[in-house]
Amino acid sequence: MRLNAIVLVCAVVAGMAEPALSADITQQGADNLKRDLTRLLPKDAQKNGSIKVNPAGERYEIIYDLDKMLKTFGSHAGLSVSGLTPWSIFATPEDGGLWKLEGDNSLDVSGTIKAEGQSTTDFSYGIDSYVFNALFDPAISYLRSGDFSTKAIRLTSKTDKEEVKVTAANSTTKLTSSDNEQPGRTNFAASGSMTQLFESVSGTDMPLVEIRADALDFAAAVNGVAAKELREIVAFVIAHADDKKLKRADSEKLKSLLRDAFPLVTSLNETISFNNVTVSAKDGSGGAKSIDYNIAMAGPTNATRFDVGVAAQGITLDSALVPAAYSAFLPQSFSMQFSMPDMDFATFGDELLKMDFTKSKGSDEAGKKAFEKLFKDDNLVIGFPKISAVSSMYDVDVSGELRGHSTSQKDYSLDASILVRDFDKTITAIQDLAKTNPDLNQVSFGLMMAKGFAKTDADGRQRWDINVAKDGAVTINGQVVKGAD
Template structure:
């Protein structure tokens, strides 16, 4: 649903509300404003049209006219109804936007493996919102549908999906740092997807059914540079021909620099409630299952984060030894990311250096310089507090990996509550299952390196230094790696005599 609102915003790009009077002259001005972003040909060939509709303008997308422009040999069938929505000028310069969610349709196309088909139906899909040309974004918006079904197939697979009622809300405001801050939330009920793969060549016959009581998608953005993005789209439309693009690449570079850092921060998450997946090997599931991704824009000290959360995971117990079932986690939260990510200097140098009159546009020399610049300032890997928990125990881990002089240095802390209960469970299981006994020596050895904390937890502080040495709670487990001949040469400041290779004489500097 949010993607349809994005399409609407693209069609309403930068078009100011021309006061309260709606007439044919206003429709012409709106057509001219939109042509900057979708080309005048889109209107001339009937793909897009603007017409007066009462106190608003109706913008119509004719997918049949669009299909007529596509290669006939690739598109075997194309049946999508015309899509339209109304835009009404407001006294404050914004636009009221309202329309259907998406037209029903189907198409068939010839792909590399044969005929590919897709069809979809949306029931009672509606949306409305307020679009601000000054921000190039919706300041508010909402949408809903009562149902959606989709089917796609090719010669080796078929997918059927459906969702029940769904809603979307979103809002945008002017950011203090430039651009737009936005939030959006979408929920869909009764998600169901069935996938069947039947490939005689490989022998794969794999039916899978995925379902969830509810699926939610949340997104936030800070400082998204919407207007510079629109300027880039307009440039692409005006310079579609290769000769014009090459001739005006100085303007393109200026627009790219103006769009940096693209955004300050963007975060998005998917969450499945009462998730279940049924396959030939058994049923998998979770009470809650979610993934969150966040990233800064292109800057000098950016971050990137991935978080994976599962509550109440379920695995096919017939695939597991009976003694392991009580040890399975009830909650999992894993968080990993990167920090100190410096892409600003690299991006600006690449923009400055590229030349569309050359092939490749970025020379091998500049490419090597960019690579060396990135390797000289590697980001660090950060593991934020992550846990695996069940009713009797909890294991946590956090730390970071840095790369001084290009070599990894690891500083990580692992702690556990209820570690003895895990050992006791393995000891009890070992009496009847030799497989459980195989894990006991390792578990006891690991416990021997642990430090007991005041709250009863046991902890392992692990350090892997850049020289290769490894310590656990200050006790060295592995000494530093022996120096290599190459490292000795660099340390001595010498170089190999030409033609002698690694065995050549070392020449001390004069």
């Protein structure tokens, strides 16, 4: 295992694990705090002044020398960075052993990445202002609450073939936490927004594309986090970062830590919404009033459900690539939801802990077995609770479930329901287009055949309940369309 930037950052956070015992601000207190912040870092980082702590009135000033920290974990031969300046964070001891953390910093760096066999990349990253006020709890080595804001974020990346620019005006984030009903576990929640997003992409092989959004809003929650156990795992990884392989005793220790931490979380959910999105390119423009994305995971460890969804409303497209006669068939709204129900993380974890961390060989096979256990002996189930598309010419809803195996593309079954409103209107529209495009006559004929299998629901929609059995047999609304293979 090699120490990298992510491990280094985790070390800084996990290192502040001692409670604020005294409100007296002293040099000895500063020295103790520095010791805690650097105790998990490499020895070079403890000596080269990457982190300094000084008394500052009624609080401590923690100075992170970002340039020295970058060099601590080993600067890549092909990486050069300029403009890194120290950041200051002020820490004030609070009642109950907590720390109040405050900061107001900025960032304006640029650099170059040269990788063998790849194009040189020039990049820059800047933030005019990054302000935060947070409450840190050493008992869980994480923030209990906090308010964060940024102004004028900008990022550029350029190679000899492509250039990307990203900017955002302002962002705000609010973090809260609470004790989980399970002792020793913590719930975290965050929400916030970012305004005036802009991205442009251009290159030698593609014309300029510009993407804009008035705002991005997000909300997320992670419940039942094993914060203390995660801190111990981070400490273990850092302590063994340079080990090529673990000793038997260390392997058992890691398994014990993982066992205590499992499950890492009991549930999670996240939603992201883009408002007033526009896309401009050489061949046309388009956009949507809103684009929403969500993920969620919940349920007992032996029957966990994972959901992901995306939806767009108020979709528009203005392009010469789409003839006017066909524009009415473009969806005005669209949504898609998928799920993976009944995942067995309990058995997955048990199987994973059978791995021998003292050996590198055989880990892929062990991981494959654990993956199969996750889906209960490789019985993979993918649900699609809702896939819908609406335009002035159609209104379609699809739902169902696909069952199979992750190791095979043949042995599967499908149950699906298709509901269509105003199906006759759709058929008529296709027939009108077929007058100028005869190729659509076949589409029209296929829709007429499908109508013959349809049932009519109480709300007037046409319904097709479709079953595809593992033996290849297909039925629609109970009628056999195809026999077994």
